Amino acid sequence: MLLRPVIGKLQHKRVVLASSSPRRREILSNAGLRFEVVPSRFKEKLHKGSFAAPHAYAVETAKQKALEVADRMHQARAPFLGLLPAGCPQVSLTPVVNRCPSQQAKDLRAPDVVIGADTIVAVGGLILEKPVDKQDAYRMLSRLSGKEHSVFTGVAIVHCCTRDGQLDTEVSEFYEETTVKFSELSEELLWEYIDSGEPMDKAGGYGIQALGGMLVEYVRGDFLNVVGFPLNRFCKELARLYHAPRAPGTPRPVQHDSIPAVDTFEDLSDGEGGGSDPAPASGGLQAGGARPQAPRTQEADLNGVTDSQPGLPAGLLELMDGFKASKVLLTACKLQVFDVLKDRGPLSAMDVAREIDASVGGTARLLDVCAALGLLDKSDRGYSNTETASLHLASDGEQSLHGLAAYHDGPVWGAFTHLGRAVREGAAWTPEPLLQGPHKWSTEATLQFMRASHGLSKLTAQHVATAFDLSPFTSACHLGGCTGALAHKLVQEYPRLQVTVFDLPEVIKLAGDFQTDAQPSERVHFVPGDLSSDSLPPADLYIFCSLLHDWPDDRLHGLLSRISGSCKPGAGLLLAELAPAEEEEEASGAARRPPGLRTRGVGRRPRSPGQYRRLLQRLGFQDVQAARAGGLLHVVLGTRAPP
Numbered sequence: 223m224l225l226r227p228v229i230g231k232l233q234h235k236r237v238v239l240a241s242s243s244p245r246r247r248e249i250l251s252n253a254g255l256r257f258e259v260v261p262s263r264f265k266e267k268l269h270k271g272s273f274a275a276p277h278a279y280a281v282e283t284a285k286q287k288a289l290e291v292a293d294r295m296h297q298a299r300a301p302f303l304g305l306l307p308a309g310c311p312q313v314s315l316t317p318v319v320n321r322c323p324s325q326q327a328k329d330l331r332a333p334d335v336v337i338g339a340d341t342i343v344a345v346g347g348l349i350l351e352k353p354v355d356k357q358d359a360y361r362m363l364s365r366l367s368g369k370e371h372s373v374f375t376g377v378a379i380v381h382c383c384t385r386d387g388q389l390d391t392e393v394s395e396f397y398e399e400t401t402v403k404f405s406e407l408s409e410e411l412l413w414e415y416i417d418s419g420e421p422m423d424k425a426g427g428y429g430i431q432a433l434g435g436m437l438v439e440y441v442r443g444d445f446l447n448v449v450g451f452p453l454n455r456f457c458k459e460l461a462r463l464y465h466a467p468r469a470p471g472t473p474r475p476v477q478h479d480s481i482p483a484v485d486t487f488e489d490l491s492d493g494e495g496g497g498s499d500p501a502p503a504s505g506g507l508q509a510g511g512a513r514p515q516a517p518r519t520q521e522a523d524l525n526g527v528t529d530s531q532p533g534l535p536a537g538l539l540e541l542m543d544g545f546k547a548s549k550v551l552l553t554a555c556k557l558q559v560f561d562v563l564k565d566r567g568p569l570s571a572m573d574v575a576r577e578i579d580a581s582v583g584g585t586a587r588l589l590d591v592c593a594a595l596g597l598l599d600k601s602d603r604g605y606s607n608t609e610t611a612s613l614h615l616a617s618d619g620e621q622s623l624h625g626l627a628a629y630h631d632g633p634v635w636g637a638f639t640h641l642g643r644a645v646r647e648g649a650a651w652t653p654e655p656l657l658q659g660p661h662k663w664s665t666e667a668t669l670q671f672m673r674a675s676h677g678l679s680k681l682t683a684q685h686v687a688t689a690f691d692l693s694p695f696t697s698a699c700h701l702g703g704c705t706g707a708l709a710h711k712l713v714q715e716y717p718r719l720q721v722t723v724f725d726l727p728e729v730i731k732l733a734g735d736f737q738t739d740a741q742p743s744e745r746v747h748f749v750p751g752d753l754s755s756d757s758l759p760p761a762d763l764y765i766f767c768s769l770l771h772d773w774p775d776d777r778l779h780g781l782l783s784r785i786s787g788s789c790k791p792g793a794g795l796l797l798a799e800l801a802p803a804e805e806e807e808e809a810s811g812a813a814r815r816p817p818g819l820r821t822r823g824v825g826r827r828p829r830s831p832g833q834y835r836r837l838l839q840r841l842g843f844q845d846v847q848a849a850r851a852g853g854l855l856h857v858v859l860g861t862r863a864p865p
């Protein structure tokens with residue numbers, strides 16, 4: 223087979239895609255490449271004026287994205303080696319598609335190949351990247367209206383190897399250009415498209431693969447290049463890099479496959495799926511920046527892993543091991559490590575140990591592991607919080623998830639510790655207090671649950687409130703609205719809106735203890751009641767947020783049909799629920815999701831927006847639309863049709 227060997231050249235290497243783009247991930251997965259995703263933290267801020275042509279900018283950005291990840295992974299590797307219990311062999315784990323970042327950090331092997339890419343749109347000498355807001359999207363799309371433009375994707379393939387503890391890299395880079403012509407776009411069409419939310423994470427402000435396809439008159443060149451990754455050119459590049467010339471007279475292996483030959487990939491059929499090294503530098507590899515270069519000669523350079531080795535059950539080992547990373551994060555939160563380092567780092571392990579009243583050795587180890595997990599930065603001057611840690615893991619701040627971490631470390635951890643018992647007895651996999659219902663909880667248990675929910679709501683409220691224009695509604699009811707975080711955001715966003723927060727009496731009683739950055743408002747009312755038995759407060763918009771995703775179908779249908787029955791024609795139902803992981807990993811890549819929110823692996827698989835849409839339509843809602851909120855939730859809005 224002629225296709226497989228192209229990608230097969232990378233089969234036994236640890237390949238990392240340094241990108242958060244879900245499109246790149248999909249294109250490469252569909253091609254059969256096994257890889258991990260580690261989004262780059264390189265800020266796309268190179269000075270555009272210093273590049274002779276737009277493609278040079280895209281290539282350099284792609285290279286810097288990949289090198290940043292290669293460097294970070296190389297550095298993250300060391301502390302984990304120290305974590306191994308004495309006598310534990312330093313296993314080399316084989317790459318697995320789509321590993322989460324915390325798992326990646328635990329892999330004891332540095333990456334062999336890191337792939338970076340950058341897509342830009344060029345029109346009239348201007349480089350367009352992702353729009354920063356709707357106005358920016360408008361400016362970009364009006365510039366493209368009725369004209370041809372070029373889409374360039376720069377790609378860097380960085381080969382890494384470690385010599386005497388130092389990272390050596392060799393970079394192969396290229397770009398692909400595709401010409402796209404847009405129709406004339408009316409103002410109305412432009413705004414409708416912008417309001418769909420699609421432009422925001424896409425270069426030039428459009429997605430040719432989705433709604434944006436309707437704007438396009440023609441495409442000249444590689445379509446996938448526009449979507450974000452020039453697969454064909456990439457395969458040719460692999461063919462060039464890994465081409466091992468046959469000894470004269472050696473017969474070409476016979477191919478028996480029905481897939482027609484792709485002539486330019488033929489070189490690769492020599493070693494059936496096997497991995498020769500990339501061709502030597504003369505074959506096109508270029509030095510990676512100012513880094514020390516070493517000639518690449520043998521597969522052994524890549525951490526001694528050769529293509530002929532059988533794969534180890536890396537996924538299994540990681541599943542067995544995964545709880546350790548969670549426990550490290552939860553423990554560091556509990557010990558207030560991220561509070562100590564917030565605004566004060568870098569601090570030495572000794573300083574942190576003193577502040578958290580812990581042993582120096584133990585603290586140093588914990589800090590090292592946090593650094594390896596990407597939660598802390600470590601430098602010669604000590605440890606400091608990453609932006610994510612300061613934002614989400616310190617206990618103060620609008621976007622703090624400290625309460626959620628405490629909830630996971632406490633009741634959730636406890637429930638999972640006794641999972642065997644729950645399975646034997648047929649009990650739910652839920653913290654014990656929740657099983658009994660809040661009326662049986664202690665006040666502290668209720669508060670702990672509310673703190674977790676409050677943190678998540680504050681984090682997502684803005685996204686949920688603005689996923690659609692809700693200004694036509696004058697009254698809303700947030701069912702299961704807990705502390706009112708979303709309600710306050712809604713009244714802040716919509717000056718005419720009154721919002722009722724409906725939740726269990728035990729919850730409503732304590733809701734006043736919680737505050738958000740939004741001003742307390744008289745337009746937010748709290749009403750105690752039970753969703754399953756009490757009648758619902760009247761409203762022309764009902765809202766659920768992060769409540770229904772793991773409800774069984776029959777319970778969900780029962781509740782929603784009751785709501786549908788009590789809605790007047792024209793009333794709205796808005797569901798903001800967890801997106802299925804593979805869809806979410808898009809807007810974010812797993813890594814962009816804050817640590818601690820990766821709870822989707824257990825429990826019911828979240829429903830897709832399509833499933834919610836069909837359900838709402840069946841229940842008498844019309845004009846059902848879906849949007850994405852913050853890469854974590856899907857928001858679906860429907861309007862009750864006249865009977």
Ligand SMILES: Cc1cn([C@@H]2O[C@H](COP(=O)(O)OP(=O)(O)OP(=O)(O)O)[C@@H](O)[C@H]2O)c(=O)[nH]c1=O
Binds near residue numbers: 262434
């Ligand atoms: C023109 C066009 C672009 N895109 C997406 O635009 C992003 C470009 O931005 P980037 O900076 O190259 O990548 P990113 O998304 O920021 O990810 P990262 O690699 O982490 O920088 C990529 O996503 C592409 O798919 C589409 O999905 N469809 C299209 O028609």
